[in-house]
Amino acid sequence: MNENLLTELSTWLTQAGLAGTSETDIVSVFCDRCVAAGIPLARAHVFIDTLHPVHEGRLFRWSYSPNETSVHEYGRTSLELDAFGPVSLDVQATDVWRRSPFYNMLQTGESLLRRRLNDDTKDDFSMLPDWLAAGMTDYVAIITRFAAEGVIGEMDAVYSSWGTRASEGFNDRQIAALKHIVLYLALAIKSVSLARMTRTLMQTYLGRDAGQRVLGGRIVRGVTERIDAVVWFSDLRGFTGITDTAPEQVIPLLNDYSDVIVSAIHDHGGDVLKLIGDGTLAIFTAANRMHACNAALSAAIAARQGVAELKKRRMAQDRPVTDMYLGLHVGKVFYGNVGSRERLDFTVLGPAVNEASRIAAMCRSVDQPVLMSAAFADVGDIKRKLVSVGRYALRGISHPQELFTFDPEA
Numbered sequence: 001m002n003e004n005l006l007t008e009l010s011t012w013l014t015q016a017g018l019a020g021t022s023e024t025d026i027v028s029v030f031c032d033r034c035v036a037a038g039i040p041l042a043r044a045h046v047f048i049d050t051l052h053p054v055h056e057g058r059l060f061r062w063s064y065s066p067n068e069t070s071v072h073e074y075g076r077t078s079l080e081l082d083a084f085g086p087v088s089l090d091v092q093a094t095d096v097w098r099r100s101p102f103y104n105m106l107q108t109g110e111s112l113l114r115r116r117l118n119d120d121t122k123d124d125f126s127m128l129p130d131w132l133a134a135g136m137t138d139y140v141a142i143i144t145r146f147a148a149e150g151v152i153g154e155m156d157a158v159y160s161s162w163g164t165r166a167s168e169g170f171n172d173r174q175i176a177a178l179k180h181i182v183l184y185l186a187l188a189i190k191s192v193s194l195a196r197m198t199r200t201l202m203q204t205y206l207g208r209d210a211g212q213r214v215l216g217g218r219i220v221r222g223v224t225e226r227i228d229a230v231v232w233f234s235d236l237r238g239f240t241g242i243t244d245t246a247p248e249q250v251i252p253l254l255n256d257y258s259d260v261i262v263s264a265i266h267d268h269g270g271d272v273l274k275l276i277g278d279g280t281l282a283i284f285t286a287a288n289r290m291h292a293c294n295a296a297l298s299a300a301i302a303a304r305q306g307v308a309e310l311k312k313r314r315m316a317q318d319r320p321v322t323d324m325y326l327g328l329h330v331g332k333v334f335y336g337n338v339g340s341r342e343r344l345d346f347t348v349l350g351p352a353v354n355e356a357s358r359i360a361a362m363c364r365s366v367d368q369p370v371l372m373s374a375a376f377a378d379v380g381d382i383k384r385k386l387v388s389v390g391r392y393a394l395r396g397i398s399h400p401q402e403l404f405t406f407d408p409e410a
Helices: 003-019 021-037 091-098 101-108 126-135 172-206 207-216 239-245 249-265 287-315 351-366
Strands: 045-047 055-062 071-074 079-082 085-089 112-116 138-145 156-163 222-234 272-278 279-284 323-340 343-347 370-373 386-392 401-406
Touching: 003 021, 021 045, 021 055, 045 091, 045 343, 055 112, 071 222, 091 222, 091 386, 101 112, 101 138, 138 172, 156 172, 172 207, 207 239, 207 272, 207 343, 222 249, 222 287, 222 343, 222 351, 239 249, 249 272, 249 279, 249 287, 272 343, 279 343, 287 323, 287 370, 351 370, 351 401
Parallel strands: 323 370
Antiparallel strands: 045 055, 045 156, 055 071, 079 085, 112 138, 138 156, 222 279, 222 323, 272 279, 323 343, 370 401, 386 401
């Protein structure tokens, strides 16, 4: 083996981790350089858990056919609880995981496992038949664990699998070198994954635009920007009653309806800033106010259609259903950080936000699922799609406001 090439590789991995090089590029360069240094790799898997609301982690593959993706995001492989008890999100994946080399290593505490691949050993673990069929003669699994202080959520190690087609398999020196250089690989992968995880968490809990602004350094208390925005405020009809009569149904119901409403907002360019119980606060911004209003209007139509389809599915399952109330307004808002020294909130504030909330609340009184302000209706040709429902006094608003809803005949 060429020790100089492996030393150069360790330096490159350190630089790649600091530079934020993509995981796929890191794994690809790592494997190519290992081969050049005399470690006869033919196939590799590198995967790491992450903090993501849907995926448990990401798998990076090397030396696969061109029609197979080099990145695979995998679902949860453990039991979780919902309102009806424990459920497995992916039964097949859970079974594969529990028959994997890594599950076995976690039970035994080992950090390295090796199998010479042949008909006698291929059924020892779930993934070995596939590796043998691909022509691998030797298989090595490595767990590179983090210290307790380096664990975040379930991200406590980098897991890797290595295979060769060499007739004699790996020799002991090659395995020792691989185990050593994988330490640098794991550090680079962890560094890049932490940056990705931070972006995901920011977007998940703050919203896409707000999360990006915070990551860009907008974290000083009191620093806000005055922007023109459509303000969306929606909530669910009869939510308190459902909470009182079927409390065990509340979380699944909220999740189902949030999926529909948030997806409609995101699909049309909006940014969700808050989920407040059953309420959703979002904004739509654009250089042209008409574009922002049309995007919000399209999102409202999509959300209503999505809610109607969701109600049909839930009714068929004999589960509680409800409807969405929505208020839309457009105006100037303050967008940025507000709060204490220890706890900040990145949000929108101002009279336009208060008015959108009051308009949404008025939906109950006038028995309309969607209400829009005159300021919103007067933008472009939006009013031709709407019909006035009259003028109403809104709590905290000095003058009665004319409100509009969708014209059923438009």
